[in-house]
Amino acid sequence: MSVKRRDHGRWLADVQPIRGQRFRKLFDTRAEALRYEAHIIANKALDPAWNPRAPDRRKLSELIGLWFDLHGHMLKDGERRKAKLDAICKRLRDPIGSTLDASVYAHDRRVRSQAGTTPKTLNNELGYLRAVYNELRGLGQIDYENPLKLVKPFRIDERELSWLTDEQVSVLLDAIRTGCENPHVEPVVLICLATGARWSEAEGLTSVRLKNACITFSKTKSSKVRTVPVSPELEAFIREHWKQYGPFTGAITSFRRALDRSGITLPKGQASHALRHTFASHFMQKGGNILTLQKILGHSSLAMTMRYAHLAPEHLAEAVRLSPLAGVTLSGHSKVKETKKS
Structure with missing residues (x-):
C-alpha cells in the first residue's frame, strides 16, 4: 500500500488490503489520496471476508448441552426437555448443529409417527429443538438461521372436552367410597370438582394453603398463584381427613381403578383432567362469567377458557x-306424510 506522486503531478493511491484485491486511483492532492487509502482499509476491516470465521463444527449434542447450561436449567421441565432433546439427537446420529438437514429430521418424524407417536408429542419435540437454536442465537452463541425454521408442525384436530354429568359424579364418588384402598382419592377428587384444579395441584395441597374456606394453589403450570373459595363443609372435611390419614400421597392409580369400576368411559388421556373440565363445564352451564372462570382455572390466555363458552345458557x-x-311444527309435518301414504 502506498501513496505516490506521479510524473504529471497527480497522486496515485495504490491500496491492496487483502491478497487478490487491489484498488488504484489518481487524485489531485496527497491529502485526498491518503483519505481514500484510509477509507478502503477501514471498510475492508468491517467486511466479513476480511477476517472470515471458521465454520461452526459443534455437534448437536454440544448445542443442547450449551442451551441447558445457559437457559434450560431455569425451566420447570428443563431436565425433561433435555432428556427428550438427547433422545432426538441420538436418533439423528448427532449431526453438526449448523448443518442439520430439515429433511432428515422430517423423515425421522414420519417414522416415529408411523410407529405410534402422537402428533402432539412430535409437535412438542419440534418446538423444543427449535427453541435450542432460537435461544442460542439470541444469546449470541450461534450466528446462523434455525435449520428447522420452515418445518411445519402437524395439524391436530381439537379434542372434545369430556365432562361428567351430575349423575356420573355421584356414580364416580360411590365407586371411590366403596372400593378405594387409598383414602386420599376422595378428598383430592372433591377438590378438583370444587375448584377446577389439576390433579397434581390438588394432590400437592398442604394445610398452610387452606384457610378461611379458600384454597391457594402455587407452583402451577402457568407459574401463577391463584386462590379459589370452597364451601366451609369441604374445608372441614379436608382438615378432618388430614387428622386421620395425614398429608395427601400419590393417589392417581387408585383413582383410575375407581373410574374403571364406575363404568364411566372417557377419552384416552382425560381421566383426571375430566374433573377439571367438569368444574368448568358446570360453571358455564349455570351462568358463570367466562373471565371469572379464566382466573379460577389459571389460564394464561382467554382463548383457552373460551373452549367452554359454548356451554353458557x-x-x-x-x-x-x-x-x-x-x-317449525315437526309433529304436524309427520302427520302430513302419513296422510299422503294413506
Missing part, C-alpha cells in the same frame, strides 16, 4: 331460538 338458548327449524 345464553349460547345454548340461542342455538335453539335462531335455528332454521325454530317455529
Whole structure:
C-alpha cells in the first residue's frame, strides 16, 4: 500500500488490503489520496471476508448441552426437555448443529409417527429443538438461521372436552367410597370438582394453603398463584381427613381403578383432567362469567377458557331460538306424510 506522486503531478493511491484485491486511483492532492487509502482499509476491516470465521463444527449434542447450561436449567421441565432433546439427537446420529438437514429430521418424524407417536408429542419435540437454536442465537452463541425454521408442525384436530354429568359424579364418588384402598382419592377428587384444579395441584395441597374456606394453589403450570373459595363443609372435611390419614400421597392409580369400576368411559388421556373440565363445564352451564372462570382455572390466555363458552345458557338458548327449524311444527309435518301414504 502506498501513496505516490506521479510524473504529471497527480497522486496515485495504490491500496491492496487483502491478497487478490487491489484498488488504484489518481487524485489531485496527497491529502485526498491518503483519505481514500484510509477509507478502503477501514471498510475492508468491517467486511466479513476480511477476517472470515471458521465454520461452526459443534455437534448437536454440544448445542443442547450449551442451551441447558445457559437457559434450560431455569425451566420447570428443563431436565425433561433435555432428556427428550438427547433422545432426538441420538436418533439423528448427532449431526453438526449448523448443518442439520430439515429433511432428515422430517423423515425421522414420519417414522416415529408411523410407529405410534402422537402428533402432539412430535409437535412438542419440534418446538423444543427449535427453541435450542432460537435461544442460542439470541444469546449470541450461534450466528446462523434455525435449520428447522420452515418445518411445519402437524395439524391436530381439537379434542372434545369430556365432562361428567351430575349423575356420573355421584356414580364416580360411590365407586371411590366403596372400593378405594387409598383414602386420599376422595378428598383430592372433591377438590378438583370444587375448584377446577389439576390433579397434581390438588394432590400437592398442604394445610398452610387452606384457610378461611379458600384454597391457594402455587407452583402451577402457568407459574401463577391463584386462590379459589370452597364451601366451609369441604374445608372441614379436608382438615378432618388430614387428622386421620395425614398429608395427601400419590393417589392417581387408585383413582383410575375407581373410574374403571364406575363404568364411566372417557377419552384416552382425560381421566383426571375430566374433573377439571367438569368444574368448568358446570360453571358455564349455570351462568358463570367466562373471565371469572379464566382466573379460577389459571389460564394464561382467554382463548383457552373460551373452549367452554359454548356451554353458557345464553349460547345454548340461542342455538335453539335462531335455528332454521325454530317455529317449525315437526309433529304436524309427520302427520302430513302419513296422510299422503294413506
